[in-house]
Amino acid sequence: MTSRGSAGYPIADQAAAPGQAPPHAVEIWLYSLIDEEPAVDAMRTILSEHERDRVDRLAHQDHKRRYIIAHARMRQILARKIGRRPEDIAFCVSPDGKPFLAPETPKPVHFNLSHCADNAALAICETAEVGIDIEAIRSVRDGFARRFFTTQEADEIDALPEGEQLPALFRCWTRKEAFLKATGEGIRRGLASFQVSLAADEPPRVIAIGDGEKAARDWLLYDFSPADGLAGAAALIAPHGAEFTIRELHTID
Numbered sequence: 001m002t003s004r005g006s007a008g009y010p011i012a013d014q015a016a017a018p019g020q021a022p023p024h025a026v027e028i029w030l031y032s033l034i035d036e037e038p039a040v041d042a043m044r045t046i047l048s049e050h051e052r053d054r055v056d057r058l059a060h061q062d063h064k065r066r067y068i069i070a071h072a073r074m075r076q077i078l079a080r081k082i083g084r085r086p087e088d089i090a091f092c093v094s095p096d097g098k099p100f101l102a103p104e105t106p107k108p109v110h111f112n113l114s115h116c117a118d119n120a121a122l123a124i125c126e127t128a129e130v131g132i133d134i135e136a137i138r139s140v141r142d143g144f145a146r147r148f149f150t151t152q153e154a155d156e157i158d159a160l161p162e163g164e165q166l167p168a169l170f171r172c173w174t175r176k177e178a179f180l181k182a183t184g185e186g187i188r189r190g191l192a193s194f195q196v197s198l199a200a201d202e203p204p205r206v207i208a209i210g211d212g213e214k215a216a217r218d219w220l221l222y223d224f225s226p227a228d229g230l231a232g233a234a235a236l237i238a239p240h241g242a243e244f245t246i247r248e249l250h251t252i253d
C-alpha cells in the first residue's frame, strides 16, 4: 500500500513491519461554503448556542453564512464518524484555542478545520492529532516571507524565478500553518521556529524544529489543491506513515 502526496511523491513507507503501528488514515473533506438561504437556516439549527452566538456577532451576511455552513457541515461529517446526531456533538477548546471533541464522545476522533473565503477543508484522523490549512494564493507585501518565515525559507523563495515565488510562498505558508494547527499552538509558536521544504521538486517535509532535525523526521506533511487558486496542506506526527484520502462533499443527508 503506497500513499502519495499531491505532487506524486511517495510520502511514507506504508508497509508496517510485524508489531509496528500501522500508518495513520487521514480523511480530508473539502466543501463549499455557498448554499441557498433555506438550507443555511436549517443548518443554523444544528449549531450549539455558543456557535450561534458567534454567528450573531459577525457583522457581514457572507461571514455569517460561511461560519454556519463550515460548522454545520463539520458537525454532519463528524456525526457520521462517531455515530451521534450532528446537533448532539459537544466540543471543547484547548488553552490555545484548538477545538476537540468532548472527552465523553463515544468514538473520539481528531479533527481540524480550515476555511478560506467560500471554501472549507476538514481533516479527520482517528489515531493522531492533525492540522490543516488552506489559503488563497494572492499577492503579499514585499518582505512578507522574510518577516514571517526562516531566513533559509525566505532566501529560497527569493532565489526562485519571479513567477514561481508566490506558489512557493503559499506552499511554505500552508505547510507551516498546518504544522502549527496540528500542535494546537497556533501562531503563538512563531512561524520561524521551524523550517519546511518548499521547492516544487522536493517532497513536503519538516526539515528542522528549532535546531533539531530528529523530531522533524517524525512529521509528515501533505499538499493538496482545495480548489483553483488555493493551496492546502495537512500535517501530523506519523513516524509510521499516513494514508490521505480526499473526499469532496457536495450534499449530505
Ligand SMILES: CC(C)(COP(=O)(O)OP(=O)(O)OC[C@H]1O[C@@H](n2cnc3c(N)ncnc32)[C@H](O)[C@@H]1OP(=O)(O)O)[C@@H](O)C(=O)NCCC(=O)NCCS
Pocket: 070, 096, 097, 098, 099, 112, 113, 114, 115, 116, 132, 133, 134, 148, 173, 177, 180, 181, 182, 183, 184, 185, 186, 187, 188, 191
Ligand atoms: C487560528 C489559527 C490557528 C489559524 O488561523 P487561520 O489560518 O486564519 O484560519 P483557518 O481557517 O485555517 O483555521 C481556523 C480554524 O482553526 C481552528 N483553530 C482555532 N485555533 C486553533 C489552534 N490553536 N490550533 C488548531 N486549530 C485551531 C478552529 O476550528 C478555527 O475555525 P473557527 O474559527 O471557525 O472555529 C492561528 O494560527 C492564526 O491566527 N493564524 C494567523 C495566520 C497568520 O497571521 N499568518 C501570518 C503569515 S503566515
